[in-house]
Amino acid sequence: MIRLPAFTYLAPTTVDGAARLMAEHGREAMLVAGGTDLYPNMKRRQFEPKVLVGLRGIPELRGIRGSAAGGFTIGAGTTLSAVAAHRDILRDFPALATAAGLVSSPQLRNMGTIGGNVCVDTRCNYYNQSYEWRKAIGFCMKKDGDICLVAPGSSRCWAVSSSDTAPVLWALGAKLRLVGAEGERTVPMAALYQDDGIDYLAKRPDEIVADLQLPPAEGWRSAYLKLRRRGSFDFPVLGVAVAARLEDDVVRDARIVLGAVASQPRPSEKAAAALVGQRVSPELIAHVADLAAGPAKPLDNTDFSHPYRKKVTRVFVARALAAVCGLGDSGVTSEEVA
Amino acid sequence: MTKNEFAVIGRPLPKVDAWAKVVGETKYADDLFLPRMAYAKLLRSAHAHARIRSIDTSRARALPGVVAVVTADDLPRVKFGILPVSQDEEALCADKVRMVGDPVAAVAAVDEETAEQACRLIEVDYEPLPALMSIFDSLAHPEVMIHEYGDGPNVHKNVALQFGDVEAALEGADLVREDVFFFEGNNHLPMEQHAAVAHWARDGKLTLWSSTQTPHYVHRVLAKVLDTPAAHIRVIATPVGGGFGGKTDPFAHEIVACQLSKLTGRPVKIALTREEVFYTHRGRHPVLMWIRTGFTREGDITGCHLRTWLDGGAYGSYGVASTFYTGVINPVTYKIPVYKFEGARIFTNKPPCGPKRGHGTVQPRFALECQLDKAAEQLGLDPADMRRRIVAEPFTKTANHLTVTTIGLGECIDKVVEASGWRDKRARFGVSARQAPRRSPKKRGLGIACSAYLTGAGTAIYWNDMPHSGVIVRADRSGGVAVLCGATDIGQGSDSILAYLTAEVLGIEPKDVHVHPADTSLTPVDLGSYSSRVTLMCGMAAIQAAERLRDAIFKAVARKLEVSPAALVARERKVGVPDDWDKAVPFARAVELGEALHGVLAFPGSYAPPKRAGKYKGGGVGPSPCYSYSACVVELTVDEDTGTVELENVWIGHDIGRALNPLLVEGQVEGSVYMGIGEALMEEQVFRKNLHKHPSMLDYKSPTTLETPDIHTILVETDDPEGPFGAKEAGQGPLLPVIPAIANAIHHALGIRIDEVPITPDKILKALDLKRAGKPARVGPERLPLFTFKEPLVVESAFGQPAEAVVSRPFASDDKR
């Protein structure tokens, strides 16, 4: 059996308390909520924290509050199952419910939290391996080594952002509230990330994602498409989140965010801008899909070949746009698009 | 006999071990916890190919909690391997490692965590050698020898057999097709990771509990490598949590657990991690194939020439047999008058390949069935009708001298064609049927393929004249009957089959039968749960033993009732004369009468297959008492924008001979279909930078409920004279046709050929791109190794000769009722 390394477990009961503990223990400490990302990584010795600060016993982190008109606040400790099944989320932010419901497996969604998914470690198939495997290949810079095995010569790590919910939250214009030892701040999703496989989170280590705030849903439609080998278990090797506001068939606002194509969710601002003010048509969608897929540069460090992932990016963007714009391009099933 | 004459046979009964399994009481190897048990871990090589200069275990020994550390120096220097001709493995590598994952040292400690920590403290000084990671590498570098033995540098086995004049037959054909295929390797991925517990007791006797499919072979190997009399070793196969051929070899961890137990005086457990299971492997060989077949205008095969190159990995394992199996079973299915086969197994620095469900026959089946589909298309024939026409003749011999008995393949084809709506859907779906402009990117297709598989290997792994399977049946005064048999239940239901057959013969209920399996000290030898041999061989042995018991009981009851024994029947837990059933004696009473007359009622049954090996070197691989047949139709949808394949329905007709329990047969067929789907679409054991690319359950892709289509199983019964109550195998054969049927259905949907397994979405898009560019719409291997096969052994084709006498086998009862 592959087992966890030893650690000390601290269980604060408030977010402030958790942030203080994180500040106190510094680099030795890590946060754990559902544990579904952290524990496998610890078993493979990708993480070796001496101290775990458990967030489960903090009531204020759990629950979904708000209304369609005023927006919703989702506690970061809310399980993915709860997000996926929440009546209001299903109605007003169906892409979020879809994304949460497509994370890994049913059991894992019962444990994993939306805060955890937003902060999920970047992945790479040279990195998500056992200690012995990584030692055999000579370790990589993300842990225990100093080179990048997928792009030798690179000065940065190319591990892939693998969150399903992050691109959707970004596309929906969500904000998140970070609570740190020094106080709290509310920032847009974009501010949480940076394009680096190691330091992919732009927050301070003591800062805790306390909740996710969704703006009023009015007029917005959204879709999320996920590419992976199987209908369960697998991380996204491409995620396409599209949100748009239409008046009749003219696009008034649009956001397109791609997941699993970089070390952070990647917005396609140029593509989204090309939609705004336009009347939707198959030609427009094809054009925008090209714009969105163009900059995506997947590397050969996840499942499926990277040229294939690139090819499908265009298809998925087009399909997600068609679904959101009500063009109903076939090929999209109801499960894939909300 | 017709079906309704049976009391137990043919009924969809629960398995005898089902109740323990649904309440969590079944004890698998890792569920055993013995007092004072130590936990061991293996330190495995981080190099694909390297010389071991030295191993320093001092830091590991010093770690508190460590009770023993061993290296090759602590074991007798004796190599082992499952086949007598390939004794090339070491429990702990002494001088050289040949793959990442090769065991080099082991630690026993008070707990697993400590053992693992200690392993990380062992320092091994390696001198790296060039790693040969493909057939091409290994053949290009004869100066880098992975092993010192074989049929050439890095060539484990080189075989060539020719039956009749193939060149002449091809010359006379209306169409000759030459195709090249590749089948990627894959793992069994049993849910249970291998585990073993060894206890070398103070009396000097060793007991090993292991999740093994072959306790008898493990027993022999332990005696050899531990330099201990076999008489003092007891191997107990615990219920196996999934085998599929992956637990059919003797393994390093079993040997090491025993030695550590000897050294520490404590029971020792080794439980492999999932990653280690991928290194232990013995999975499907990657095989490159070249196949040249001649056809007449009507679709008859005039002759076939097959070449296979197997990527064997670092050790022999079953590889010699695997090599033959890539060549010898194809002729069992169709009329192939002349046949030539050349095969070679090449060593590479990867985990050793071996027997996985369908052992060696799955890959050439893919090649043949895809080629038939291409030929049918070229000849303008319906692929189902063409196959129907060329089905082999029952009770004849094949070109390569295999004796075939019953064949239900024609009926299997008819039934899947009908059930699937083949004729209607073939016309409606498919790339050629569509003229309408593109509406949906999702294209539907329907494909067919067939197969055959052996019901037990006709020869044992080591040459001998003893039974392949033995059973002791002992009646108890309670009316209960104990069945002792070396067979291992790996989930296929061998314990249940033993109970059903014994109950049927004795006229009692399966619940009255107590099966004691797989304990080398108590049970007669059964060679193991491999080659689909168990139901037939143990079954025949059980029937013989039970009949002997029944005859003894009849003799006693006949005296009591003053009738002839021949007038008696056993049924409803009674023994009596059918016309005078009121006087029938309860079974328990009948046992008492029998015991009073004969003494203890314990009877053996023995089975060895008929000796029908072809009289040529290599003729020992392929013969089987009888062959099962399967036909499969797959209905699927392919998304031509993403290349994603969605399976909708699989219809599978399987010639089972007789379904001893239709529920269990269906389960075997459904499981085979499932495993075929995984191999066809996603499973692959591949390597990068000398390492297994994804040794995990997450990244080695195994289909979930969501990828598994509706499976429609149709059982065809042919009542084979060789099988127990007419039964043939079900556990492996139905896997074979699924993979080419999927490939053929994809071709039907899109007009592209993916001549390579797994058929992944990127290959589909690549083929579609080629098609759009006006190039041949095929993705598959482009080159073949430069390799000289040996001069073929030329033997006359035995095609069409009548089968040798059926039901003539060693140990058969003379007093057959």
Next chain:
Amino acid sequence: MKVRVALNVNGEFREALVPVHKTLLEVLREDLELTGTKHGCELGECGTCTVLVDGEPVLSCLALPIETAGRRITTVEGMAEGGQLHPLQQAFAELGAAQCGYCTPGILLTATALLARRPSPTRKDVKEALAGNLCRCTGYTKILDAVELAALRMGRQEART
């Protein structure tokens, strides 16, 4: 760091003094001798070690006892009530849904939670609920059949009472 954990397992209060980093899977099997809970990867990639915590299927290989203290844990050993098998256990045995039986405990518990939430599931519901439990033997067919049969029987039972 060893901690004393008080667990409510199958309705019994069980105490164990265990290292805090020992997973629920390990504690169930190695400290509480409940070996009915199996394991296939210990990384959350197969579903074999599924148990119920407050009625919800979770992966015991990724749960710490300290995080489940005070919550209701159900393992396969706790499914039968008194001498009576759970209808799912009965149906799995009858229909041959357990071949090697190794994934069976996890699947039974996942299905238990499904039927508690959705007493008359469609085939699609069952497939989705069990999408996190790998089985290599059955092709899932008999498993899906058995869950449906159990649902039917439980429905009838319900109707009667």
